Amino acid sequence: MDPNGFKDFAGEMANFITNYLENIRERRVLPIVEPGYMKPLLPTEAPQSPENWEDVMTDIERVIMPGITHWQSPKFHAYFPTAQSYPAIVADMLSGAIACIGFTWIASPACTELEVIMLDWLGKMLDLPSAFLSSSGGKGGGVIQGTASEATLVALLGAKAKMINRVKEEHPEWTANEIVGKLVAYASCQAHSSVERAGILGGVQFRLLDVDQKYKLRGDTLADAIREDREKGLIPFYVVATLGTTCSCAFDNLEEIGAVSNREQVWLHVDAAYAGSAFICPEFRYLMKGVERADSFNFNPHKWMLINFDCSAMWLKDPSHVVNAFNVDPLYLKHDAHGSLPDYRHWQIPLGRRFRALKLWFVLRLYGVQNLQKYIRSHVAQAHEFEALVLEDPRFEVVAEVVVGLVCFRLKGSNDVNEALLKRINGAGNIHLVPSKISDVYFLRFAVCSRFSESSDIQSSWKEIKLRAEEVLAEQPNSK
Amino acid sequence: MDPNGFKDFAGEMANFITNYLENIRERRVLPIVEPGYMKPLLPTEAPQSPENWEDVMTDIERVIMPGITHWQSPKFHAYFPTAQSYPAIVADMLSGAIACIGFTWIASPACTELEVIMLDWLGKMLDLPSAFLSSSGGKGGGVIQGTASEATLVALLGAKAKMINRVKEEHPEWTANEIVGKLVAYASCQAHSSVERAGILGGVQFRLLDVDQKYKLRGDTLADAIREDREKGLIPFYVVATLGTTCSCAFDNLEEIGAVSNREQVWLHVDAAYAGSAFICPEFRYLMKGVERADSFNFNPHKWMLINFDCSAMWLKDPSHVVNAFNVDPLYLKHDAHGSLPDYRHWQIPLGRRFRALKLWFVLRLYGVQNLQKYIRSHVAQAHEFEALVLEDPRFEVVAEVVVGLVCFRLKGSNDVNEALLKRINGAGNIHLVPSKISDVYFLRFAVCSRFSESSDIQSSWKEIKLRAEEVLAEQPNSK
Numbered sequence: 001m002d003p004n005g006f007k008d009f010a011g012e013m014a015n016f017i018t019n020y021l022e023n024i025r026e027r028r029v030l031p032i033v034e035p036g037y038m039k040p041l042l043p044t045e046a047p048q049s050p051e052n053w054e055d056v057m058t059d060i061e062r063v064i065m066p067g068i069t070h071w072q073s074p075k076f077h078a079y080f081p082t083a084q085s086y087p088a089i090v091a092d093m094l095s096g097a098i099a100c101i102g103f104t105w106i107a108s109p110a111c112t113e114l115e116v117i118m119l120d121w122l123g124k125m126l127d128l129p130s131a132f133l134s135s136s137g138g139k140g141g142g143v144i145q146g147t148a149s150e151a152t153l154v155a156l157l158g159a160k161a162k163m164i165n166r167v168k169e170e171h172p173e174w175t176a177n178e179i180v181g182k183l184v185a186y187a188s189c190q191a192h193s194s195v196e197r198a199g200i201l202g203g204v205q206f207r208l209l210d211v212d213q214k215y216k217l218r219g220d221t222l223a224d225a226i227r228e229d230r231e232k233g234l235i236p237f238y239v240v241a242t243l244g245t246t247c248s249c250a251f252d253n254l255e256e257i258g259a260v261s262n263r264e265q266v267w268l269h270v271d272a273a274y275a276g277s278a279f280i281c282p283e284f285r286y287l288m289k290g291v292e293r294a295d296s297f298n299f300n301p302h303k304w305m306l307i308n309f310d311c312s313a314m315w316l317k318d319p320s321h322v323v324n325a326f327n328v329d330p331l332y333l334k335h336d337a338h339g340s341l342p343d344y345r346h347w348q349i350p351l352g353r354r355f356r357a358l359k360l361w362f363v364l365r366l367y368g369v370q371n372l373q374k375y376i377r378s379h380v381a382q383a384h385e386f387e388a389l390v391l392e393d394p395r396f397e398v399v400a401e402v403v404v405g406l407v408c409f410r411l412k413g414s415n416d417v418n419e420a421l422l423k424r425i426n427g428a429g430n431i432h433l434v435p436s437k438i439s440d441v442y443f444l445r446f447a448v449c450s451r452f453s454e455s456s457d458i459q460s461s462w463k464e465i466k467l468r469a470e471e472v473l474a475e476q477p478n479s480k
Numbered sequence: 481m482d483p484n485g486f487k488d489f490a491g492e493m494a495n496f497i498t499n500y501l502e503n504i505r506e507r508r509v510l511p512i513v514e515p516g517y518m519k520p521l522l523p524t525e526a527p528q529s530p531e532n533w534e535d536v537m538t539d540i541e542r543v544i545m546p547g548i549t550h551w552q553s554p555k556f557h558a559y560f561p562t563a564q565s566y567p568a569i570v571a572d573m574l575s576g577a578i579a580c581i582g583f584t585w586i587a588s589p590a591c592t593e594l595e596v597i598m599l600d601w602l603g604k605m606l607d608l609p610s611a612f613l614s615s616s617g618g619k620g621g622g623v624i625q626g627t628a629s630e631a632t633l634v635a636l637l638g639a640k641a642k643m644i645n646r647v648k649e650e651h652p653e654w655t656a657n658e659i660v661g662k663l664v665a666y667a668s669c670q671a672h673s674s675v676e677r678a679g680i681l682g683g684v685q686f687r688l689l690d691v692d693q694k695y696k697l698r699g700d701t702l703a704d705a706i707r708e709d710r711e712k713g714l715i716p717f718y719v720v721a722t723l724g725t726t727c728s729c730a731f732d733n734l735e736e737i738g739a740v741s742n743r744e745q746v747w748l749h750v751d752a753a754y755a756g757s758a759f760i761c762p763e764f765r766y767l768m769k770g771v772e773r774a775d776s777f778n779f780n781p782h783k784w785m786l787i788n789f790d791c792s793a794m795w796l797k798d799p800s801h802v803v804n805a806f807n808v809d810p811l812y813l814k815h816d817a818h819g820s821l822p823d824y825r826h827w828q829i830p831l832g833r834r835f836r837a838l839k840l841w842f843v844l845r846l847y848g849v850q851n852l853q854k855y856i857r858s859h860v861a862q863a864h865e866f867e868a869l870v871l872e873d874p875r876f877e878v879v880a881e882v883v884v885g886l887v888c889f890r891l892k893g894s895n896d897v898n899e900a901l902l903k904r905i906n907g908a909g910n911i912h913l914v915p916s917k918i919s920d921v922y923f924l925r926f927a928v929c930s931r932f933s934e935s936s937d938i939q940s941s942w943k944e945i946k947l948r949a950e951e952v953l954a955e956q957p958n959s960k
Binding site: 003015021047049098106323 | 487490495497518527546551552567570586605627629661683831838849
């Protein structure tokens with residue numbers, strides 16, 4: 001493809017993208033295809049000779065769009081949002097053209113340096129304690145991980161290495177494997193599945209602890225668990241506090257958990273994957289009270305801050321534990337400037353990394369902090385608007401406190417009727433929600449997701465839910 | 481940013497990109513900035529109000545370009561190539577607009593199904609055994625990982641889980657931790673640093689084995705190591721064979737290693753990160769003889785097949801070991817279509833994933849297999865052209881067999897003189913190389929990297945190397 005072909009193709013793609021996004025409401029949010037739908041639509045082998053880009057463009061509607069779940073639609077209320085914006089797409093074009101791999105500083109100084117500066121900008125936007133920021137001149141600093149799952153795992157591996165070293169000093173006769181067998185980590189039973197998975201990947205025990213009536217992990221519960229485990233000869237080493245759980249967007253009591261973690265000298269990691277974006281608004285920062293006690297903090301601008309996936313921001317007060325855990329330094333990666341700025345390959349699971357800081361830079365500059373705050377506030381207002389609609393209808397109940405952009409609700413009554421309601425909603429495919437369950441109570445999660453979402457979308461979605469609820473209730477044996 | 485603003489901005493970025501890439505030879509390949517160069521060029525905080533995209537465009541030359549190591553330049557011969565092409569950039573624009581997260585089939589069926597089909601296309605292009613392909617109707621199939629490091633780790637974790645289960649059947653009285661303490665994995669001492677790192681992350685012993693005179697791991701060496709370890713009571717469970725090492729692009733003897741691995745019932749993973757792209761040309765497939773004995777196979781189209789990072793292709797004959805090792809299934813991720821097509825979240829370390837198969841689809845269609853083969857062959861020919869230039873000059877020697885696109889060479893003489901040569905080459909910054917060392921012999925690695933690279937670039941790079949060599953040799957005490 002020559003440069004002019006590229007310019008034409010990219011221009012046509014920009015047209016396609018704006019048409020797709022600006023008219024996304026008109027598409028059925030959930031596809032109706034069956035598994036395997038695509039196979040008959042494509043050849044079984046790659047073509048030997050090049051095709052025209054015009055044919056590829058045509059195939060997007062023919063092959064791809066029928067199988068797309070439209071995450072960017074205002075009718076999409078499943079999971080949590082995944083972010084997207086025009087400036088981020090253009091930034092990724094540039095990243096794709098430069099196509100450097102930023103595993104060391106010298107491999108592309110701009111790639112490392114912009115990331116350091118952007119994580120400082122972002123940390124200041126959240127008012128993170130200065131111990132997390134590179135600009136403080138201390139050890140702390142930020143890094144872009146691919147996902148929150150990786151951040152949780154990276155912190156766990158750092159905490160594990162740190163504890164193994166500490167225990168070895170006290171018990172030089174113990175092998176690393178003996179120590180690992182005693183290590184135990186903690187999180188709320190409401191923590192994301194990737195937290196439990198980090199324990200599996202890291203080969204350590206993970207205890208998922210009970211929550212209070214508001215689904216929050218409390219300090220006393222953690223303290224009791226740590227005491228029990230120490231009595232059994234185990235070694236507590238890592239705690240994950242979740243700010244904004246996936247099931248119900250509950251916020252663990254970070255202040256209490258932080259006090260216990262610090263007293264017990266275990267690594268405290270904060271997983272604010274979804275809700276962390278809200279902390280750019282001062283009025284939501286009460287939810288992260290106690291963050292100064294954490295060792296690492298993570299949230300995903302790629303969820304709710306208009307930066308395209310993958311951009312998971314992580315800060316560490318002392319990255320040396322992670323760096324030492326991961327460092328395997330061959331000659332072909334050594335360079336003279338070693339040490340003056342981070343070599344980010346030691347901060348993450350993969351070795352290679354794209355120039356992802358460009359997305360942050362473009363979005364922060366082209367929106368500005370005020371518009372990003374406005375965006376967060378508008379989603380929270382829409383969640384409360386939906387909450388009010390649910391509360392007005394006596395057939396429904398709200399099952400968890402609405403704090404930011406998620407409303408958990410259900411029809412009063414059995415789990416079965418709520419399962420039937422969800423099945424009908426998704427079957428109709430006009431809007432898309434996913435369920436959750438806490439303490440055997442099944443409920444529906446309504447997340448405000450799209451950057452195109454407005455009050456009128458909330459009203460439409462609610463109408464759709466009421467319509468499907470009426471159909472389901474009419475079919476109930478006791479409704480006659 | 482409104483749709484028209486986006487179209488203008490994207491159009492201007494497309495112009496910038498073509499100007500950048502088509503004239504990339506004119507730029508100094510290595511930047512001359514000092515660590516910290518960017519800090520004074522940027523504000524210390526994000527702007528409160530939005531800026532203009534035109535100002536952001538201007539800042540690319542002012543802030544970013546001075547700190548870029550130009551990986552796409554024909555003067556870049558460091559590491560291995562990282563791929564880039566116009567069709568891949570346009571595919572990423574579409575991926576950024578759809579912005580779905582493909583962690584389950586239902587989360588966007590097209591995202592999963594295109595990946596299944598593209599990995600079949602690609603597997604057929606390499607003539608992989610059908611047991612690796614989804615289209616064979618068996619258990620096998622492919623997945624796009626972010627990097628080869630992750631593929632090595634994923635395979636290791638699958639192998640670990642498989643072996644723990646097997647040993648537990650024989651020794652139900654052993655704890656998982658006791659078993660893990662006995663596990664041992666193997667690779668060549670020439671394997672990539674990420675292989676050793678996978679052992680650290682997975683918490684198991686990794687033995688790096690000696691190689692023969694051609695830097696290949698041989699079957700007998702592996703068999704001896706396994707026997708020794710079994711005698712010590714250890715449990716061999718995982719072998720990584722490297723096809724195209726980073727130091728010298730050596731190819732382990734896969735046929736021998738495969739026979740030993742199968743006989744000893746240890747998981748065999750093939751890491752062909754860089755060189756695997758060459759297997760789309762039949763004349764290079766002798767290098768992967770024995771691949772039918774492997775359990776998993778991985779190479780990076782994002783290195784040498786014109787697909788932008790991140791696109792690391794991995795095939796598994798039986799993904800169930802990995803899936804079972806990683807599976808932590810919460811309700812909000814369950815869906816009815818479960819089981820009929822892969823839920824790729826169980827095949828990888830992160831939970832979330834972008835729509836990366838689009839890049840493969842666009843590039844395979846818009847180049848066609850023949851042009852991709854032509855591209856590989858042109859790079860290999862350029863490597864041999866460089867090799868011939870080195871061999872013609874009696875002051876130099878070639879230190880490893882040139883098989884595909886890497887030439888390892890040095891000045892005859894001390895390591896010091898070669899270190900001085902490399903320092904001078906990179907100091908001048910007209911071309912960029914990195915060193916390596918095997919058995920205390922320091923040498924320079926010359927990789928053909930850029931998609932713009934032509935014979936004339938090879939000639940220029942060689943001229944530059946000769947010039948710097950003359951400077952260095954003139955300074956040697958015994959040259960007077």
